[in-house]
Amino acid sequence: MRSRSSIKMLLRRRQFATMSAGSSVSAFGDAISPIMLAFCVLEATHSVAYLGLVVGARAAAHVVCLIFAGVLADRFPRVRVMTYSCAASVVSQLLLAAAALWVPTNHLWLIGAAVLNGATTAFYAPAAMGHLPDTVDEVDLVPANAVYRVSSNGAGILGTIFASVLVGFVPPAVGLFVDAATFMVAAVLLASLKSPRTERRAVDEGSVLTNLAEGWSVFWGHFWIKATVGAFAVVNFAFAAAYFVLGPAVASEGLGKSSWSLVAAGQAAGFLLGGIASLRMPRRHVLVYGLLCSVPFAGFLFALGAAVPLALLVVLSVAAGFGLELFNVSWQVVLQSNVPRRYLSRISAYDQLGSFVAIPLGELLSGPIAAGLGVSRTLSVFAIVCAATCLALAVTHPVRAVGVRLTLDAQRAIGA
16 A cells, blocks of 8 residues: 655654654563563562462453453543553552562562553553554555554564663663653653544543443444454464464474574564565455465464474564564554544454453463374464464455545545
């Protein structure tokens, strides 16, 4: 899809540039936090089970608050929801850092701080998903989403690299304070913005439960939405299993830890390259395009279980990340251009819920499955299921009919 504006002109839009900058700064800190928190807990307790309890409590709070975050973002100006979420996350992250530094073995304080942190961070993403279309012209939705994701992914990679260096020189809790500082920067940036005039007030009547039911009715009433979320719950399950559990297991038995880091780096590089490539995305059948682009991930799963040479595995990991990122951008654009704005944050919350549930399930269940089938066979089964699910969905009529919908004025602007 050809963009009317260059990337440089897109970044001159203050609303979009500031929002992207805030999200990127926060993504940098978010990449540091999990690594540092893990080392804090493990160094103090030497208990993987306790670490799992802390991380699990944070994830559970995030999931519970995610649904209500969508309603809140549809009821109130989204830029304010994003700002308050970042400001609240400063406090919760400072409490988590303090608990991890001074009382890491106190279950009540550390788990309580983790729960609060998971809750405060849940309110950002649904609001951002709904706010982004109001920061650019309709015809710039594709490049805007691509730039937004490339900047966030790039910041996340830099944060991971920074954490790997930082952990060797300072106490791990310092990294948690760094994440709190990034939330502060993001909050300050977002606080300087005003809600755009183009933003329509979304839900302002009815109870929260009524608003939840309305959002669910829209979500469940469109086959292409619920089916795609379901399909990518399957993909996310396999992704978490491959990169976080089974892949490291394969590496420990043959590839080696340093070799696995190359495979993981390849996936990250693929995400960046996919975001750049998504700048030129077709407007017709865009959801089919995204689903087909996700199929190379199945090839990576097959190769991981087949003990292929390291160089080939790294290349396939790059291809997997590349294709999955193309899907991510296409999916965001499809939602933003087809779902009425007043429901967009709620639909985004339901979408993210599918991902947040599938990822820990993949981490939790892949081990027992592999214990019964074997690692290689498990990866092959995951590959077949992922490829079959995406291909089957791509040929359905409701999915093939979905494209980037533009108003008549926007169509005239690009000569469509």
